[in-house]
Structures are given as C-alpha cells and as structure tokens.
Amino acid sequence: MTMMIYSKILHIDLETFSSVDLAKCGLYKYAESDDFRILLFGYAYDDGPVKVIDVTKEDIPIPLRMDIADPKVLKVAHNANFERVCLSQYLCSKGHYLPPDQWEDTMIMASEQGYPASLAQLGPALGLGEDETKLDTGRRLIQYFCKPCKPTKANGGRTINRPKDAPDKWELFIEYNRRDVIAERAIWDKLNRMTPIKPSEWVYWYIDQRINDRGIQIDMDMVSAIESYGTHHSDDLMARAKLLTGLENPRSIVQLKGWLEEKEGHKIDTLRKSAIDDMLESDDIQPETREMLELRKELGKTSVKKYDAFTRSVCLDGRVHGCFQFYGGRTGRWAGRLIQPQNFPKPKFDDLDTARSLVKDGNWDVLEMLYPSMNDVFSTLIRTAIIPKPGCSFAVADYSAIEARVIAWLTRETWRMKVFEKGGDIYCASASQMFGVPVVKHGVNGELRQKGKIAELALGYGGGVPAMKNFKADKLGMSEKEMQETVDRWRRSSPHIHKYWYTLGHAFEGAIQGETVTLDRNMMCFRHGNQVYIRLPSGRNIAYVNPRIKDGHIEFDGLNQAHKWTTITTWGGKLTENVVQAIARDCLAETFYRCDRAGIPIVMHVHDEIICEVPAEQKEEIYKKILDIMATPIEWAPGLMLKGDGFTSSYYKKD
Known part of the structure; x- marks a missing residue:
C-alpha cells in the first residue's frame, strides 16, 4: 500500500445550491438535480492566501480545474466526499467521479x-482560536x-x-466560505501533528x-407497488x-x-406493544377488543414507510449511492x-420467492389470504428490494461469529480457539x-444451548445480570439468581477473558499517567499529547x-449517543469491547482490500457481511x-481462525 508523494496541497470548500433535500435524499441525488450548481469555490494552496471564486459570476479557472484533475495535487476538504461528488458533477461526464485517491478528508x-x-x-474541541x-x-x-x-409577496414570488x-x-456568505477554508486548513495542520494515521x-x-x-x-417497480398498495x-x-x-x-x-x-370493564394502564401482546394472550377479552388490538398493532407498524428511503434517495441510474459512512464510530466501524x-427488520417468514412474486404480479388478494399481516410481508421483503444490475447476481458472504473468534484469539482462551479450529458451535x-x-x-x-448463546452475547465484555436481561434471559424463565450463577460460571470457564478486562483497564490507566504499556498480540497503550491510544494488532490506533x-473511574471526552461532545466514562470491559470490535473491523477492511485488488466489486456491506455484484455466469x-x-x-493476526459463509442470489436477503 504505497502512498503518493504530492507536489502541492489544494484546500477546498464549496457552497452549493440544489432543490433536493441533502439530508433526506443524500449527496448523489442532491448533486444530480437539474438545478444543482456551485455558488462559491473557496480554496488555498499549501500555506498561501485563501481565495473565494464567486461561481455565480465566473467559472472555475482552467488552472484550478487542471489541478483538481491532477493526481500529483492533493485535494483536502472536510467531508471531502461532498466536494469530490459536487466537483465531479461540475467537471466530469455524467456518472463519472473524480478519483478519491487524490483526496484527504479532515473529517476522517x-x-x-x-x-x-x-x-x-x-x-473548539481542538482548541483552535476564534480566527480559525x-x-x-x-x-x-x-x-x-x-x-x-x-414565494411570498414580499420577495416578489421568487x-x-x-x-x-x-x-x-x-x-x-463569501467571508463564511473563506473562513471555512481557514478552519479546515488549521484543522488539517493540527491533526497532522498528532500520531499519524496508518x-x-x-x-x-x-x-x-x-x-x-x-x-x-433498487427494484423500484416492487418499491412503487408496495408503497401504492400500502397506502x-x-x-x-x-x-x-x-x-x-x-x-x-x-x-x-x-x-x-x-x-x-368501557368494553372490558376495567382500567387500561398502557397501550405499549408489550401490554397489547399480554392482552392478546389472554382468553378473557371481547372479540371486538381482540380485533381492535390486532388492528392497532398493524396500524402501528411502519413497514411501508421504510420503503420511502428508497424512493427519496434513488438516483436517475436506479441506484442509491452514498449509503456508508467510513469510520462511523469510535472503533472505526462503518455506519x-x-x-x-x-x-x-428481521424476516417474519422464509418463503421470499412466493411473496416477492405475488407482490410484483400485484396479486394482493392471494397475499392477504396467505399472510395474516401485510406489514410483516412488507418488512420481510424490504431487503429483496435491493437487486443486482442486469446480467449480474449477488455473492454474499458473512464472517462467522467474528467477535467470538477475535476475543478468543486476543485473550488466548485456548478452548475457545480449538472450538473454532474444529468447526464447532461456540x-x-x-x-x-x-x-x-x-x-x-x-x-x-x-436446551442448554440457548443459555450458552445468551451468555456469549451478554457477558464477553464484563456484563452481568442486567446484560443477561437485555438479551431476554428472563424470557427463558431464568431467575436473577440463575442469571448470576450463569455469569459466575461463564467467568470461571473463560478466565483469560475475565482477566483481560482488568489487564487492559490497568494498561490504559498507566498510559494516562504517561507510561507506555505493551500488551500481548503486538498491542500497546500509550500517551501522545492530549490523547491516549490503544495500538491494535493491525498497527491502527483507537x-x-x-x-x-x-473518583477511581476512567473518563475521556467524546460524543455520546446524542452526538454531544461531553464526558464519557469507561472501564476495562468496555475497552475490551472497543478493541474486539476494532479488530473485527480491521479484518473486514482487509477483506475489502483483497476483493478490490481481485477486481470483485463490493456494492454493500452490513455489519460483518459483504455483498458483491458479480457476473451471473461466474457467481459460484x-x-x-x-x-x-x-x-x-x-x-x-497469526493464528486467528476466520471463516466466511453465505450464498448467491438474484436479490439481497438474510441467510
């Protein structure tokens, strides 16, 4: 993976117009709109002066256009995908995009x-001055x-x-655009002084x-049919x-x-889904009550509305572009x-071919006879609205139990590694x-397998009884005492994992104090400036x-679930989860790289699964x-046993 040496750096920020809603419809549909146009082009070379071109008055000059296309000129922007796609619409022929390998993104x-x-x-988080x-x-x-x-009378109806x-x-607005370039360049300079990105x-x-x-x-014929019928x-x-x-x-x-x-003769405390389900399980309700509760459940579902996202964001080529955000979370996973x-949603039934065929043929009466809930049909078929282009099939492959494999390898929990080596059921x-x-x-x-499954899903990162409940252990009839016994048994049976939570937590605390702490699997915790890093086996840092x-707890500054920059509390178990998920992500990224090198076009990925669009005659x-x-x-990752499994199909589905 050799990197280009660039002759100069071009910092870019655009202001644009489009009647398409960017947030709802996505960048690619926004930029292909007939009324899309670039309004302002702010730029600066290296450490030179920032300039703004008013594109409503003049075109982007030829020398700038040549530099945008020149592979020896590094283009830098914040959320660079926006500038790259918008400039592609402005400079390239339809359906072609400026190559991303000439760009860097300060957001990433x-x-x-x-x-x-x-x-x-x-x-502000970086501590930049007001002028930057x-x-x-x-x-x-x-x-x-x-x-x-x-349009109003006051604005002349425009x-x-x-x-x-x-x-x-x-x-x-011109000054705003200029200041954005200043801010982005200052951010690029400061981030480059931190620990380098791999x-x-x-x-x-x-x-x-x-x-x-x-x-x-997207199969828009099917989407349109479902939306029309759903109304x-x-x-x-x-x-x-x-x-x-x-x-x-x-x-x-x-x-x-x-x-x-009034119908049942007693007070109804709540109409939450769980309460409605409990009432429906009772034999002691009026037939009219039962029918209305079933109607309430069906009316409360949003299965058809989920198809709106396809309609809103599909582009003129029949495809939805821009569905994945690189480094969408702390561990580096995609969002x-x-x-x-x-x-x-999870499928409600397996016979997708029949349901899909009936929808495409418009046989709604037959569908209503076969399936008690049409919303269940719509939610089950939503994956199948994603199809390969003509002449192609999908080749879908998913890493099998990757987090369980990674944590076993990371902590050297030998019996677990042997299970995977022999192809066993964890x-x-x-x-x-x-x-x-x-x-x-x-x-x-x-009957014990389900308890083992819940324990595996709930307890690998330090979870206890509350985590067991989150995975519905109480629905298996387990009491809190039984759950605690399961927690204790799991930790005793996986002592290396249990120990690792505290090993990693102590290493992180040491790094806060300025120590560099080496760990197994070529990992380390170290401090550089205002940050502590966990070096992963791949060489990437979290x-x-x-x-x-x-007060005895580890804190750091980060984004909470409401995307607010605030104080986050963590500990060794949570740090272990970060590390395991980050390693799993690096494995997936390596698969992306290998498929890309092999000329296998990935069009989608979901968690640890990749979906490739391949010629139908070569699909197997x-x-x-x-x-x-x-x-x-x-x-x-020597010794890490990885395995993929999947299928080929003429539409996307859950295996």
Whole structure:
C-alpha cells in the first residue's frame, strides 16, 4: 500500500445550491438535480492566501480545474466526499467521479483521532482560536442561499434567493466560505501533528468511496407497488377501526383506552406493544377488543414507510449511492446512511420467492389470504428490494461469529480457539464448559444451548445480570439468581477473558499517567499529547481524547449517543469491547482490500457481511473466491481462525 508523494496541497470548500433535500435524499441525488450548481469555490494552496471564486459570476479557472484533475495535487476538504461528488458533477461526464485517491478528508482524520466529525464542533474541541473556527452565521446563510425559498409577496414570488437579492448577506456568505477554508486548513495542520494515521486507512477510505460511488441497484417497480398498495391498505385498516369502535381517531391513545376500558370493564394502564401482546394472550377479552388490538398493532407498524428511503434517495441510474459512512464510530466501524441496511427488520417468514412474486404480479388478494399481516410481508421483503444490475447476481458472504473468534484469539482462551479450529458451535461449547455436561444442538442437553448463546452475547465484555436481561434471559424463565450463577460460571470457564478486562483497564490507566504499556498480540497503550491510544494488532490506533482518572473511574471526552461532545466514562470491559470490535473491523477492511485488488466489486456491506455484484455466469466461482479471501490468514493476526459463509442470489436477503 504505497502512498503518493504530492507536489502541492489544494484546500477546498464549496457552497452549493440544489432543490433536493441533502439530508433526506443524500449527496448523489442532491448533486444530480437539474438545478444543482456551485455558488462559491473557496480554496488555498499549501500555506498561501485563501481565495473565494464567486461561481455565480465566473467559472472555475482552467488552472484550478487542471489541478483538481491532477493526481500529483492533493485535494483536502472536510467531508471531502461532498466536494469530490459536487466537483465531479461540475467537471466530469455524467456518472463519472473524480478519483478519491487524490483526496484527504479532515473529517476522517478527526474521527480517527477521537474527535467529533462536525466542523462546528471540531474547531473548539481542538482548541483552535476564534480566527480559525467556523463562523456561526453559516446556518442562516445556507438556509437563505443554498435552499429553495417560499414565494411570498414580499420577495416578489421568487423561489430562489440570489446574490442580488441580498448583497450584504452575499458578502457575508463569501467571508463564511473563506473562513471555512481557514478552519479546515488549521484543522488539517493540527491533526497532522498528532500520531499519524496508518497509510492503509486512506486506502480503505478510497475503497469505501468507490463503493459509495458504485451504489446499490433498487427494484423500484416492487418499491412503487408496495408503497401504492400500502397506502390503500392503511386506509382500509383505519376505516375498519373506525367502524368497529365508532371513534373519530382510533390511533389516539386517549380515545382508544377509553373505548377498551368501557368494553372490558376495567382500567387500561398502557397501550405499549408489550401490554397489547399480554392482552392478546389472554382468553378473557371481547372479540371486538381482540380485533381492535390486532388492528392497532398493524396500524402501528411502519413497514411501508421504510420503503420511502428508497424512493427519496434513488438516483436517475436506479441506484442509491452514498449509503456508508467510513469510520462511523469510535472503533472505526462503518455506519449506515439513507436506506440504513444495518437496521432492516428481521424476516417474519422464509418463503421470499412466493411473496416477492405475488407482490410484483400485484396479486394482493392471494397475499392477504396467505399472510395474516401485510406489514410483516412488507418488512420481510424490504431487503429483496435491493437487486443486482442486469446480467449480474449477488455473492454474499458473512464472517462467522467474528467477535467470538477475535476475543478468543486476543485473550488466548485456548478452548475457545480449538472450538473454532474444529468447526464447532461456540454456543454449545460455552454451555458445555459452564455446566460441565455435553451440549449438542437439537441433541443431548440441547436446551442448554440457548443459555450458552445468551451468555456469549451478554457477558464477553464484563456484563452481568442486567446484560443477561437485555438479551431476554428472563424470557427463558431464568431467575436473577440463575442469571448470576450463569455469569459466575461463564467467568470461571473463560478466565483469560475475565482477566483481560482488568489487564487492559490497568494498561490504559498507566498510559494516562504517561507510561507506555505493551500488551500481548503486538498491542500497546500509550500517551501522545492530549490523547491516549490503544495500538491494535493491525498497527491502527483507537484514540481517546483528554483521558483522566476521576473518583477511581476512567473518563475521556467524546460524543455520546446524542452526538454531544461531553464526558464519557469507561472501564476495562468496555475497552475490551472497543478493541474486539476494532479488530473485527480491521479484518473486514482487509477483506475489502483483497476483493478490490481481485477486481470483485463490493456494492454493500452490513455489519460483518459483504455483498458483491458479480457476473451471473461466474457467481459460484467468484463466491468461492470471496470465501477463500475471508479465510486467508491475516499477516498481523497469526493464528486467528476466520471463516466466511453465505450464498448467491438474484436479490439481497438474510441467510
């Protein structure tokens, strides 16, 4: 993975207009809109002066265009995918994109150093001065110039605000654009003075950008049919609910509770899903109550609305582009965007071919006879709306139990490694280790396998009884006492994992104090400046900003689940989870690289699964090649037993 040596650096920031909603529809659809245009082009070479070209008055000069296309000129931007795709629309022929391997992205650099991705949050978090941070007037100016406006008498009925409509605001917008370039360059300089990002990370980002450029083909005929039918289906359900109850709005919790209380003769505390399920399990409710509760469940589902994301974001080529965010979390894993394939619901049935064929043929009456819930049909079929382009098939491969394999390898929990080496079932093996009896799936002591599965999922990172409950151990009839006994058994049967939580926690605390602590598997914890890093076996680092020990607990600055920059508390078990997931991510990234080198086009990935669009006549050959790639030992992880499994298909589905 050799890196280019560049002749100069070109820092870029764009301000643009499009009538397409960027947040809802995605960048690629935004940029292909007929009314898309670049308004301002802010730029600076190296440490030179920042200049802004008013593209509403003049084109981007030829020398700048040549540098944008020159592979020896490094282009730098914050969220560089935006500038790259927008400039591709401006400079390239339709459907072609500027190559990502001539770009660097300060947003990715910030994320890899543990900082927020948002430019507005990033400057202050890095401690940059006011003259090097983003102007806070930007949101109002972007709203005014970059989005359509509502026609009014006061604005003469116009739908677009142009520079001549507010010259003072336009001058401020030019200054805003200039300051963004200043801020982004200051951020790039400061981030480059921190611990360097591993060069291979840029290579993985280039592959990620090509995956987003490639996009995902959507079966829009099926999507449109489901959306159209779903509207009528919902209207029919509402009409039946109104007729049954006499209520003006059966969706109203207050109205429906009153009707149910009158019908059943007792108080109804809540209409949460679990409460409705409990009522439906009872034999002692009125038939009308049962029907209305079933209608309530069906009306409450959002299965058809999930298809809206396809319709909103699909581009003119029939594909959705830009579905994946590189380094979407602390561990470096990818995050989903737009159609969010990571969040698709679990299938409710297996016979996808029949249901899919009936939908495409418009046989709704037959569907309603075969399936009790049409929303279950829609939620089950949502994956199948993703299809390969004509002449191609999908080759889908998923890493098998990768986190369990990684934690066994990382901690040298030998019995676990032997299970994977022999192709065994880790849930059965774990239950056998805990309970001291043989456990065989669907065989002797098979009832213990589910307890082993819950323990494996809940306890690997220091979880206890609450974690067991999160994985529904109480639904198995386990009491809190039994759960605690299971926790104790699991920790005794996996002593190396249990010990590792504290080993890693102590190493991290040592690094906070300035020590460099070496760990097994070519890992270390060390401090550099304001950060503590955990060096992974791959050589990549996980970064923690401003870590400290307060009241016996490890704290650092980071983004919480509400994306607010705040104080985060952690400990050795959570750090172990970070490390295991980061190693699993690095394994997946290595698979991306190997597939890319082999000319196998990845169009999508979900958790630890890759979906490749391959020529139909070669699908089995390429599928086997992908499995070989996934099972090939990784140089930095000697002894880590990896295995992929999957299928080929004419549409995407869950195996």
